[in-house]
Amino acid sequence: EAGVTQFPSHSVIEKGQTVTLRCDPISGHDNLYWYRRVMGKEIKFLLHFVKESKQDESGMPNNRFLAERTGGTYSTLKVQPAELEDSGVYFCASSQGLQYGYTFGSGTRLTVV
């Protein structure tokens, strides 16, 4: 079974540019999550999809962040325009339900310069 795949693994962009991160969950997992770890700090929840619907987006920092999951398969997280404080590692995870645990992807390391 393929795991959770994230692309790109690394991205370096200038402040003000746009970046789009992609996550392919495990096939059949309705639940898809985005988390972020800023340098040295805790991993923080961003949002949760159930199929194509946003179940909880309480962790999204501001309206510069837009997440989509069209068709309920892969998801994208767009940051526009990027700011320096957006730098960090963005993790995607998927599950059949929390009682079955999450599987995390390897993350996208975003550096805004």
Next chain:
Amino acid sequence: GESVGLHLPTLSVQEGDNSIINCAYSNSASDYFIWYKQESGKGPQFIIDIRSNMDKRQGQRVTVLLNKTVKHLSLQIAATQPGDSAVYFCAVTGGGNKLTFGTGTQLKVEL
């Protein structure tokens, strides 16, 4: 809301010794607790979990202890090996699907 704190940002142990990583949480309604291991360049990897109706659970070389009275969680790793070197996170949830993570403890295994 929930907050989760780890007691030590870094823990150094000798190979073969036991490691204990601690975590405190704030919300007494939290009912599911998970320990993750994150190696460099990889995502968090599930190690072991425990629900609030238990106070101890054992896996292969790992044990999780839950003290709901003081809202404290610990991960014990027996006979620590170099491959155990990683950042360890505790995560808790209170009935929803969202996990609240601690800041992580870097475990360094010295030969």
